[in-house]
Amino acid sequence: xxxxxxxxxxxxxxxxLAVEMRGIVKRFPGLIANDxxxxxxxxxxxxxxxxxxxxxxxxxxxxxxxLYEADEGTIAVQGVPVSIRSPRDAIESGLGMIxxxxxxxxxxxxxxxxxxxLKEPRFRLHLPHYAQKIxxxxxxxxxxxxxxxxxxxxxxxxxxxxxxxxxxxxGARVLIMDEPTAVLAPQEAEELFRTLRDMTARGESIVFIxxxxxxVLAIAxxxxxxxxxxxxxxxxxxxxRTRPELARLMVGREVLxxxxxxxxxxxxxxxxxxxxxxxxxxGLPALRDVSLDIRSGEIMGLAGVAGNGQSALAEVITGLxxxxxxxxxxxxELAGRxxxxxxxxxxxxxxxxxxxxxxxxxxxxxxxxxxxxxxxxPIARGWxxxxxxxxxRAVELKDEYQVAAPNVDIQARLLSGGNLQRxxxxxxxxxxPSIIIAAQPSRGLDVGAVExxxxxxxxxxxxxxxxxxxxxxLDEILALSDRVAVIYDGHIAAVLDVADxxxxxxxxxxTGGAMGSDEQPVAVRQGA
Amino acid sequence: xxxxxxxxxxxxxxxxxxxxEVPRWLPIATTISAVVVALVISGLLIAxxxxxxxxxxxxxxxxxxxNVGVLSDTLVKATPLIxxxxxxxxxxxxxxxxxxxxxxxxxxxxxxxAVVLLPIVPAGSSPFVVVPLMLIAGVLAGAVWxxxxxxxxARFNVNEIISTLMLNYIAILWVRYWxxxxxxxxGFQLSRPFPREAWxxxxxxxxxxxxxxxxxxxxxxxxxxxxxxxxxxxxxKRTRKGYEIxxxxxxxxxxxxxxxxxxxxxxxxxxxSGGLAGLAGMVEVTGSVHRLQDGxxxxxxxxxxxxxxxxRFNPFGVVIAAILFxxxxxxxxxIQPAGIPAMIQGIVLFCVICSDILLRKRVRLVRK
Numbered sequence: 001x002x003x004x005x006x007x008x009x010x011x012x013x014x015x016x017l018a019v020e021m022r023g024i025v026k027r028f029p030g031l032i033a034n035d036x037x038x039x040x041x042x043x044x045x046x047x048x049x050x051x052x053x054x055x056x057x058x059x060x061x062x063x064x065x066x067l068y069e070a071d072e073g074t075i076a077v078q079g080v081p082v083s084i085r086s087p088r089d090a091i092e093s094g095l096g097m098i099x100x101x102x103x104x105x106x107x108x109x110x111x112x113x114x115x116x117x118l119k120e121p122r123f124r125l126h127l128p129h130y131a132q133k134i135x136x137x138x139x140x141x142x143x144x145x146x147x148x149x150x151x152x153x154x155x156x157x158x159x160x161x162x163x164x165x166x167x168x169x170x171g172a173r174v175l176i177m178d179e180p181t182a183v184l185a186p187q188e189a190e191e192l193f194r195t196l197r198d199m200t201a202r203g204e205s206i207v208f209i210x211x212x213x214x215x216v217l218a219i220a221x222x223x224x225x226x227x228x229x230x231x232x233x234x235x236x237x238x239x240x241r242t243r244p245e246l247a248r249l250m251v252g253r254e255v256l257x258x259x260x261x262x263x264x265x266x267x268x269x270x271x272x273x274x275x276x277x278x279x280x281x282x283g284l285p286a287l288r289d290v291s292l293d294i295r296s297g298e299i300m301g302l303a304g305v306a307g308n309g310q311s312a313l314a315e316v317i318t319g320l321x322x323x324x325x326x327x328x329x330x331x332x333e334l335a336g337r338x339x340x341x342x343x344x345x346x347x348x349x350x351x352x353x354x355x356x357x358x359x360x361x362x363x364x365x366x367x368x369x370x371x372x373x374x375x376x377x378p379i380a381r382g383w384x385x386x387x388x389x390x391x392x393r394a395v396e397l398k399d400e401y402q403v404a405a406p407n408v409d410i411q412a413r414l415l416s417g418g419n420l421q422r423x424x425x426x427x428x429x430x431x432x433p434s435i436i437i438a439a440q441p442s443r444g445l446d447v448g449a450v451e452x453x454x455x456x457x458x459x460x461x462x463x464x465x466x467x468x469x470x471x472x473x474l475d476e477i478l479a480l481s482d483r484v485a486v487i488y489d490g491h492i493a494a495v496l497d498v499a500d501x502x503x504x505x506x507x508x509x510x511t512g513g514a515m516g517s518d519e520q521p522v523a524v525r526q527g528a
Numbered sequence: 529x530x531x532x533x534x535x536x537x538x539x540x541x542x543x544x545x546x547x548x549e550v551p552r553w554l555p556i557a558t559t560i561s562a563v564v565v566a567l568v569i570s571g572l573l574i575a576x577x578x579x580x581x582x583x584x585x586x587x588x589x590x591x592x593x594x595n596v597g598v599l600s601d602t603l604v605k606a607t608p609l610i611x612x613x614x615x616x617x618x619x620x621x622x623x624x625x626x627x628x629x630x631x632x633x634x635x636x637x638x639x640x641x642a643v644v645l646l647p648i649v650p651a652g653s654s655p656f657v658v659v660p661l662m663l664i665a666g667v668l669a670g671a672v673w674x675x676x677x678x679x680x681x682a683r684f685n686v687n688e689i690i691s692t693l694m695l696n697y698i699a700i701l702w703v704r705y706w707x708x709x710x711x712x713x714x715g716f717q718l719s720r721p722f723p724r725e726a727w728x729x730x731x732x733x734x735x736x737x738x739x740x741x742x743x744x745x746x747x748x749x750x751x752x753x754x755x756x757x758x759x760x761x762x763x764x765k766r767t768r769k770g771y772e773i774x775x776x777x778x779x780x781x782x783x784x785x786x787x788x789x790x791x792x793x794x795x796x797x798x799x800x801s802g803g804l805a806g807l808a809g810m811v812e813v814t815g816s817v818h819r820l821q822d823g824x825x826x827x828x829x830x831x832x833x834x835x836x837x838x839x840r841f842n843p844f845g846v847v848i849a850a851i852l853f854x855x856x857x858x859x860x861x862x863i864q865p866a867g868i869p870a871m872i873q874g875i876v877l878f879c880v881i882c883s884d885i886l887l888r889k890r891v892r893l894v895r896k
Contacts (some may be wrong), residue, residue: 147641337790342787356781358785360778360779360782361779362778363778367771367775383768385766385768387765
């Protein structure tokens with residue numbers, strides 16, 4: 001039983017490590033996503049994993065949760081070496097990943113969702129028995145949720161709790177959370193943070209993947225930062241760190257985080273919505289009697305908790321969703337007209353779903369960049385596509401908007417999130433549109449790409465474009481907008497001048513509260 | 529503690545993971561490997577039923593590509609397959625699963641035949657009038673038949689797989705009605721032969737000047753097929769419409785976002801696809817059979833599906849795949865009237881479709 005002296009970790013330290021990844025290497029054709037990455041997660045800590053898109057943090061966590069297999073390196077969970085080859089292996093080792101997009105069945109109850117895919121119960125589903133078990137587990141972890149509620153009745157925050165319960169029920173001792181606050185209102189995020197604190201107090205460990213530096217500083221005990229597949233900060237304590245410091249470690253240079261917003265000089269109203277009603281995909285009302293004016297040269301922020309009609313609003317203006325009421329652009333009626341009319345009227349659209357709507361993943365960058373311009377000269381020559389011009393134009397746009405890609409012939413799906421968004425901006429903004437509908441333009445992007453997105457939107461505003469900025473990130477809304485509209489349950493709850501808006505007021509309006517009603521104290525985000 | 533762990537029976541396992549980048553050569557290499565695997569499986573089956581796979585293989589090559597005569601026959605067989613393959617490849621590019629090329633072929637054959645059998649042009653007209661008219665009639669009839677499914681899809685979202693499949697039966701029975709009834713020659717299920725002016729020129733027609741061409745039945749339809757392959761390539765790669773088709777095929781939501789009317793394109797592509805399949809029927813009756821008859825196609829329309837897949841929807845690939853299948857059909861009749869040749873076709877399609885996973889996933893052998 002004599003241990004060789006070369007074993008580095010002292011036994012007592014090893015027992016406190018929930019996860020230890022050592023020398024992880026993962027190569028993809030043409031790049032090294034993880035280059036000898038070490039990652040140590042202590043028991044009972046919240047460990048933030050920071051990094052730009054394409055820095056390799058998703059790859060690292062996908063290796064830990066069994067979606068990828070590492071080329072080199074070892075993983076130990078609770079001090080025991082493990083080999084994780086599938087998500088099932090991961091959960092058996094007590095590792096549970098909670099993805100940004102929930103994997104719940106809306107029409108089933110919480111209990112049914114938690115039991116889904118498990119070996120127990122085998123055949124007879126004695127729901128009350130399991131509901132009781134889940135209730136006990138939930139209460140023991142400080143996660144309030146009714147086990148018999150149908151998932152579609154739950155708020156996004158509650159659905160997230162169900163995801164956490166699902167993982168705990170499967171015996172997870174380590175939770176990996178991929179941008180958990182992206183879909184939450186500030187108050188909900190606050191509640192999540194409390195839950196996470198409770199959980200770590202009981203010895204569970206959390207890997208917290210996020211781009212929002214404030215949140216990371218507020219919740220994390222330690223921080224690991226990746227850049228281009230390498231660790232630039234290994235498990236540094238979060239206490240005493242500053243935003244610029246973290247941003248520099250992520251991007252590798254100083255980041256201009258303060259947005260210089262000159263006072264706006266709004267021109268005439270160019271986009272007008274009056275009495276707009278629309279249905280969502282399930283045929284339920286998504287917009288009720290929405291009226292909104294946007295002037296040239298101003299940014300109108302649209303704040304709201306996900307699922308309150310902001311996506312439908314963006315789709316109605318761009319012609320992708322049918323509606324009643326009037327939508328006028330430069331005095332031209334667009335309601336009920338096909339999307340091509342909105343394009344011709346000068347409406348650019350940065351869609352919320354970059355992969356599903358904004359790009360054709362298997363087509364080349366050239367094809368993706370000409371989606372809006374292939375009908376017109378010089379790319380169109382009659383009914384022929386002038387491929388020489390299309391290529392030249394694509395190369396120009398790629399360089400001008402700094403889309404990092406080896407050439408313009410590669411498929412769009414090979415671009416990282418930030419670069420795909422740069423490509424979409426290049427396509428939409430290069431046509432000098434008079435109206436820009438930007439839906440969640442910086443969601444999921446790293447600081448460098450966010451900086452670009454904000455700069456471009458402000459540039460267009462200065463050039464006289466009317467911008468509708470749909471975002472769930474209130475800091476972004478407050479930093480960029482001249483006016484802020486709050487949408488709640490498909491209705492515009494209020495339109496405020498940005499000077500009168502703050503996180504607190506907006507948070508209340510977003511959750512259905514009235515302005516000035518202050519009876520319930522609302523926690524303001526820490527560190528903001 | 530390692531001594532106690534049980535060793536698994538096979539210490540290796542296959543693991544797959546998502547492939548990020550597809551090198552240019554990979555689709556071609558994969559397709560060729562799939563065909564090779566298919567031939568090996570076919571060979572094993574031939575051996576299983578007591579045949580000598582090598583002898584059969586040699587015989588297939590000899591009787592389809594062995595000399596100029598059989599090579600010409602191979603091209604004759606390949607000609608309708610080029611058209612049906614192109615018809616499928618074009619529709620499949622837009623992820624529109626037209627499996628009704630068979631029915632569209634029958635309608636094309638009927639439309640072309642109607643020109644001389646109704647008749648629309650009087651007997652003894654110039655071939656320069658008759659042949660182009662038959663060509664137009666064939667394309668139109670096939671296009672209408674494809675267009676019906678396209679319209680149903682665009683207007684009522686009727687699944688095109690079901691509608692095109694069902695329309696096949698109607699088309700086959702429609703032709704059967706005409707060859708058993710109004711156009712029947714002496715009660716047999718075939719029409720009277722077409723007059724010479726309704727024949728596509730064949731190589732053997734020029735044997736007076738070039739003696740070597742005597743007996744070679746390759747006809748103008750093959751050339752039309754190659755031209756069509758070029759036109760389809762040009763359409764897809766160089767035109768606005770082709771761009772729309774590729775965009776819809778890759779991501780319909782992005783296409784809608786780009787302002788493309790998907791319904792109109794569905795109808796248009798089904799018209800074009802049907803027209804190409806209709807051409808297959810036209811060249812078959814005017815170039816090879818020279819009359820309309822029951823069972824004018826032994827499933828060229830369905831083989832077109834296999835060819836489109838084998839070519840990975842590339843128009844020039846379709847021409848090559850069609851020639852290979854033409855050879856297989858020709859030689860198939862030599863080795864067995866039914867059974868083995870169709871089985872080989874099926875195995876090839878099966879292997880090619882299965883090999884698709886190699887394009888999306890990387891397979892690695894790892895130690896357990």
